[in-house]
Amino acid sequence: MIRASWCGYCKQAYxxxxxxxxxxxxxxxxxxxxxxxxxxxxxxxxxxxxxxVMPDALxxxxxxxxxxxxxxxxxxxxxxxxxxxxxxEFVKKQN
Numbered sequence: 700m701i702r703a704s705w706c707g708y709c710k711q712a713y714x715x716x717x718x719x720x721x722x723x724x725x726x727x728x729x730x731x732x733x734x735x736x737x738x739x740x741x742x743x744x745x746x747x748x749x750x751x752v753m754p755d756a757l758x759x760x761x762x763x764x765x766x767x768x769x770x771x772x773x774x775x776x777x778x779x780x781x782x783x784x785x786x787x788e789f790v791k792k793q794n
Contacts (some may be wrong), residue, residue, distance in 0.1 A: 700712070700713065700763050700765050701714045701737075701759055701762065701763060701764040701765075701766075702717070702737055702762055702763040703737070703762040703763075704737060704763040706763065708762065708763060708781065709762050709763040711781060712763050712781035713763075715781055715782060715783045715786065716763075716765070716781075716786065718783045719783045719786035719787050719790070722783070722787060723787060723790045727790060728787075728790050728794050729769060729793075729794050730790060763781070764776065765777035765786070767789070767790065767793050769793060777789050777794060
């Protein structure tokens with residue numbers, strides 16, 4: 700999850716993202732890498748570092764942005780709603 704501290708959608712989505720990640724882990728789903736990057740601007744060092752580490756990553760066009768990372772695969776952007784159930788369904792499709 701890439702979020703901005705000022706973003707209202709991010710504040711609403713964050714606890715649902717954490718719940719979905721924990722539920723996926725409990726259910727034994729391969730969640731790949733689950734983490735969060737918080738930023739306030741597209742030019743801050745954290746985003747620059749993200750693009751250095753993930754040069755082929757999909758562009759970040761808004762907040763929040765969710766990616767699914769699995770070993771040996773390119774990151775997949777999640778474009779669904781910000782509900783726990785929808786996020787879990789997405790993870791299940793990736794497995």
